[in-house]
Amino acid sequence: MTRFAPFILRNLGRNKLRTFLTGAAIALAIALVCLLRTMPAGLDSFLNGLAANTRISIHNQAGLVYPLPYSYLQKVRSVPGVVEAVSWTWFGGAFEPEKGVSFPNFAVDPEPLGRVYEDHRIDPAALDQFRRYRDGALVGRATLRAQGWKVGDLVTLQGTLYPVTLSFRIVGEIPRDQDPRFWFQREYLAQALLARGTSFDQLGMIWARVDDPDRVEGVMREIEALFRNSEAETACETEKSFFGNMFGSLRGFVTVILLVTAMVALCIVFIAANTASMAVRERVGEIAVLKAIGFRRRLVFGTLLAEATLLATVAGAAGALGSLGLTLLLRYQVSGWSPQLGPLGAFVVTNAILVEVLFLAFFIGIVSGWLPALGAARRSVTATLREVY
């Protein structure tokens, strides 16, 4: 078949605009499939990066928006197996109020923070500063990048849930590239609220570290039992499960998108098949002549199928490489973070995805070229010559 390659290439170049448009449609579809295929793995990678297997969250069973009494923190600390626990309370502070809350910010307990988040490898000097200064803040790298802040900067957040505006000095970073969190001392918020005559004796949720991954399930059951039939019953879950649920709607969205992607691929098969049919129809006389001079049916079928497959595969490769380039660019350039989209840097076109979409493009070529090529190969030479000439 290789000796027919120049002939196949010439035929592809016969109608350059049509070949380009068909190739572009296939390339775009494959790029889309490629990008969407990165979503499930990207989401998993994102969750794995976020979560530790010994950290659990304890929140109100009624939902995340319902608070828990602050006294629960001490009770959780006393459960056997719990190494340390820290409270988190959503502040909802806006740096630029007209833009709303652009990064997640929480009031936390400074003392236990380092032990609960040992795996974050926060600089001990920064943790020390965080404990020492009541207005200190630890900020994730994603937010530092997005806002253009650095350690030592002074920033002010206007509360959207609490009627206070707080100024902070950034005393350190949370050294994780995609981390957007902004932590500050719970006491700082409590004092500000007290100054306005409001007490602050609740917390949003508790994060606890368990001493052994094998004990996590037992500790969670014990904590839930501890607060059963109390004024605020609790629900516990692992950190991965917590973030998984948080992004649960995104997973459903991914499923829908993958279904849409499959339909896009199917549409492209039809478009490519239509193009192949047109290409064959306008060459029906030439094909009859080829058969007259001795081209066998299988050879006619093979050259036409090769034409459709070559176009689809080359276009697919271009689309796949384009999407790979785009994700690599995003990986290095992305500086923002949006909880709705997740960190784009985690979405990478892997070698496995590349191979998968190249096979898909090849398959699109085969399927789209099959029927037109078969029809042309089976057509009677004499009948065709009579019809055409």
Next chain:
Amino acid sequence: MIQLSDVSRVYQRGADQVHALEHVSLEIPAGRFAALMGPSGSGKSTLLNILAGLDRPTSGQVVVAGQRLSDLGEDALAAFRARHVGFVFQFFNLIPVLSARENLELPLLLTRLGKAERRARAETALRVVGLEGRADHFPGQLSGGEQQRVAIARAVVSDPEIVVGDEPTGDLDAKNAEGVLELLRTLRREFGKTVVIVTHDVRAEKYVDEVHHLDKGVLIDPQAVRAAEAARR
């Protein structure tokens, strides 16, 4: 040698049967230049297609170059055509995206010849038809007469014993038509090819060795034809 014995061809057209050929027996010795003539619908193109291995008779025997064509399957028939028969069509039917040389190399792709040999043979065939200077021209850049010469070169480039032409002069002016007929006669004279053409062109009678007349699917006795022509005069 081309031998047809009691060949009939019946087409089914809707509910009707069309008898394109009826009990035709014909022998064309090797190295002859023969013309099949007759009015439209007389069955001459059907006869040409059958002896060239493009179509199969409903009944009767066809033996060409010592090969009984009814014994051959589709693929074997295609191989037979590639090896033994060269085709010239009324509308030249060159591949427009290939140059003259590449059009000639096309049938050679079916052989085991290497690239250099294919190229050399294509250039030789172009020289035979007087178009060596047009090798890199595409069909759209050639005149009708030149395109038909390239088509004749394509028909002989793989050195078949038989060259068949369906109205090879039908789309040409008088001068080019004479040139093509002369070229076909040269193939017979200098290269020993058996040439069979279907034509309405009466000028062909000057160039061919024998003429076979058909009417309504039946081969007409030459003496009867001559008598009818004499009566017309």
